[in-house]
Amino acid sequence: MLSIRSITKRFGGFTALDEVSLEISPGECFGLLGPNGAGKTTLMSLIAGLRKPDGGMISPGKSGARASLGLVPQNVALYTDLTAGQNLEIFGKLQGLRGATLRERVGEALEAVQLSERRKDVVKTFSGGMQRRLNLAAALLHRPGLLLCDEPTVGVDPQSRNAIFDYLGQLNRDGLTIIYSTHYMEEAARLCSRIGIIDHGKILALGTLDELLALLPFEDEIIFPNTSETKLFAERMAPHGKLVSENGAQYRFFPQLKLSEFYRRAEELNLPARLFAQQRPTLEAVFLHLTGRTLRDTK
Amino acid sequence: MSIILTLLRKEYLIFKCDRAAFALTFLVPALMIYIFGMVFGINRADTGPRGIPLAVVNECDNPAARHLVDVLRAEKGFRIITTTTPDGGAERELEAGDLKPLMRDNVFRFAIVIPSNLIETSSPGVNLKLLSNPRNEIETQTVNGLLQKCIFSNVPQLLGQSMQASMKSMLGGAGKDKFNRNIAGAISESFGVNESEVLRELEAGNFGFDRMTSRDGDAADGGKTKKGNPLGELIKIENEQVVGKDVKSPAAARNVGAWAVMFLLFSVSHLAITLFEEKRAGLLQRLMSSSVRPSHVLWSKFLFGVLLGLVQLMALFCAGRLLYGLDIVSHFGQLLLMSAAAAGACAGFGMLIASIARTSAAAGFLTTLLVMLMSCLGGAWVPVSFMPEVVQKISVFTIPYWVIEGFMQVFWEGGSLARLAPTVGVLCGITLAAMSVAWWRFKRGTIFEP
Ligand SMILES: Nc1ncnc2c1ncn2[C@@H]1O[C@H](COP(=O)(O)OP(=O)(O)O)[C@@H](O)[C@H]1O
Ligand SMILES: [Mg+2]
Numbered sequence: 172m173l174s175i176r177s178i179t180k181r182f183g184g185f186t187a188l189d190e191v192s193l194e195i196s197p198g199e200c201f202g203l204l205g206p207n208g209a210g211k212t213t214l215m216s217l218i219a220g221l222r223k224p225d226g227g228m229i230s231p232g233k234s235g236a237r238a239s240l241g242l243v244p245q246n247v248a249l250y251t252d253l254t255a256g257q258n259l260e261i262f263g264k265l266q267g268l269r270g271a272t273l274r275e276r277v278g279e280a281l282e283a284v285q286l287s288e289r290r291k292d293v294v295k296t297f298s299g300g301m302q303r304r305l306n307l308a309a310a311l312l313h314r315p316g317l318l319l320c321d322e323p324t325v326g327v328d329p330q331s332r333n334a335i336f337d338y339l340g341q342l343n344r345d346g347l348t349i350i351y352s353t354h355y356m357e358e359a360a361r362l363c364s365r366i367g368i369i370d371h372g373k374i375l376a377l378g379t380l381d382e383l384l385a386l387l388p389f390e391d392e393i394i395f396p397n398t399s400e401t402k403l404f405a406e407r408m409a410p411h412g413k414l415v416s417e418n419g420a421q422y423r424f425f426p427q428l429k430l431s432e433f434y435r436r437a438e439e440l441n442l443p444a445r446l447f448a449q450q451r452p453t454l455e456a457v458f459l460h461l462t463g464r465t466l467r468d469t470k
Numbered sequence: 471m472s473i474i475l476t477l478l479r480k481e482y483l484i485f486k487c488d489r490a491a492f493a494l495t496f497l498v499p500a501l502m503i504y505i506f507g508m509v510f511g512i513n514r515a516d517t518g519p520r521g522i523p524l525a526v527v528n529e530c531d532n533p534a535a536r537h538l539v540d541v542l543r544a545e546k547g548f549r550i551i552t553t554t555t556p557d558g559g560a561e562r563e564l565e566a567g568d569l570k571p572l573m574r575d576n577v578f579r580f581a582i583v584i585p586s587n588l589i590e591t592s593s594p595g596v597n598l599k600l601l602s603n604p605r606n607e608i609e610t611q612t613v614n615g616l617l618q619k620c621i622f623s624n625v626p627q628l629l630g631q632s633m634q635a636s637m638k639s640m641l642g643g644a645g646k647d648k649f650n651r652n653i654a655g656a657i658s659e660s661f662g663v664n665e666s667e668v669l670r671e672l673e674a675g676n677f678g679f680d681r682m683t684s685r686d687g688d689a690a691d692g693g694k695t696k697k698g699n700p701l702g703e704l705i706k707i708e709n710e711q712v713v714g715k716d717v718k719s720p721a722a723a724r725n726v727g728a729w730a731v732m733f734l735l736f737s738v739s740h741l742a743i744t745l746f747e748e749k750r751a752g753l754l755q756r757l758m759s760s761s762v763r764p765s766h767v768l769w770s771k772f773l774f775g776v777l778l779g780l781v782q783l784m785a786l787f788c789a790g791r792l793l794y795g796l797d798i799v800s801h802f803g804q805l806l807l808m809s810a811a812a813a814g815a816c817a818g819f820g821m822l823i824a825s826i827a828r829t830s831a832a833a834g835f836l837t838t839l840l841v842m843l844m845s846c847l848g849g850a851w852v853p854v855s856f857m858p859e860v861v862q863k864i865s866v867f868t869i870p871y872w873v874i875e876g877f878m879q880v881f882w883e884g885g886s887l888a889r890l891a892p893t894v895g896v897l898c899g900i901t902l903a904a905m906s907v908a909w910w911r912f913k914r915g916t917i918f919e920p
Pocket of ligand 1: 213
């Protein structure tokens, strides 16, 4: 349905996207996971036809099937001095909706994002989460075939986030193709059938959640507290896997040695097994494995 | 205290980073002072108006009349016009009958007629006729002042001749000669000077009035006869206002254009700022991702600017009517046309700013700078005729110049649609040029890139 081939985008001497290739099939929900500055927004704007690439191509072209896409911009792009209803009416009209259809769609969209009662309220009086929901609704009025969501949940309360997720999930089940960018791995894992991990303008890995997890050379990750007793042990284990200190309070360790061997060495230092919590690795671990950095504290 | 110092340092650091604020604080005032200085004539050795067109029709063959024309010619404040080139005709001398139509067309606003009876024979005195179109008060007062200066410096000779002429008519030619000879004889006897020299002076009309007038003349307001000045009563200047006689509220009619253009420019250039706000909020992205094109944004904002400007102007004129009795009904068609043209040019200016500025701050800065500059150069503050000739040439490239001109034609001259057409044409041209550049910039510029 959408084919992105060796797309390159530069800003002056800086390469924001470096030969990115992707295939998106109809009806899928594709997650674009990467830290801030990875190039997610740039890729979205190229797909939406807001920028021209410096190299490569996207097909179909902007005038073809891609003409009917919905974009949920990273910022809240609403006229905040106008009411929710007025905003949706303007965007609906710009999408070519008129009369009864327009009224109907605006009503539906407000209903879907649970803002029907606030229809006549001015947008700047809305909470961040409500504005985000309206931001999403504005992209769906014309029932696009492809929805681009650029970090639609930044700064959103859990309740609004759930509302957005439920709605997107339902739209996807009804056949809408979604490209969803985020730097929250939980979101990508929860919502998306396929995920691309992007960093420094490059797609580092591409696949379903299981496929991505299978890239890891270990089965489990181990979490243990960062205390004076464990310090020496952590230092000793560092060469045998990836060790990350989280907030100085605990370590995450992605072992590249057998677990039995790991626990044997812990015992040598009189560290009891109950200090160590073992868990299935997440996308975070995949990103760490691929880049050597965690998703959050990278720039 | 240290808190204040820290905050002070923060203010300084932020200020230093803000290039627009920096320019606004240091560079722009310097530039403005320079330009204002030119406009207000601060830097010139002799300040005052330059080259105000003054038509002179000399119907008198007296040498003193020719001398008066020469004196007027020598005055830098005036640019003397003595010829006209009718449509399709050859250049010829101006005649008194040409003056009023040309004045109605604003070819010149002041004309002086030296009549054949410049020097009265029935009673001592000098006759002159001044036609004026006092569309600008400062200019009119200045022209009156300049004329007085020129006439009074020339008056002794004129008056002497006038007295000679009236004596001649009273005493007859022979009697006058005898009178002169007697006087000359008495003067040469009393003061021991050459009698024939005195006689020659007397016959030329040199009664020594110049020594009298050099003192009084400077301060005199001889144009309109002034009490307490004996000379003023001898000089009869017939004043006729050619244009704007019937204007009900002259002061309002004269100034309304200048008010209007400042309002307009500031309000429509706010449009440019809204564009940057939309960009910052990501709204342009959203619009562009639907079927909106940059040109749609450009034209919608432009049209809104024109409508906003029109409504604003109408409100302004209604206020002028209520407060000062400004006549807005007599020439409503022209007023509407002119308002639309003015609003169009100003909206075009706003879009031009939007298209060349990169940020909202830059747009605000450019607006302030250009509106001030254009208002100053365009004659919203000081009549254009007071500016050095170089600056006067630049004036015609500003929007205020043409807006002020147009509203003057409507309110002051009550001009016809045909008379207004060139001005409206120029404003349309400005609009077109501004919008072309804006359109080109919108197509190629970065404002629509996310
Ligand atoms: N208009 C621009 N000019 C210059 N650099 C830009 C521009 N837009 C984005 N970038 C740079 O491109 C990189 C990718 O940006 P972006 O696509 O916004 O990242 P993300 O959305 O993943 O956070 C960043 O390093 C950013 O600084
Ligand atoms: Mg982004």
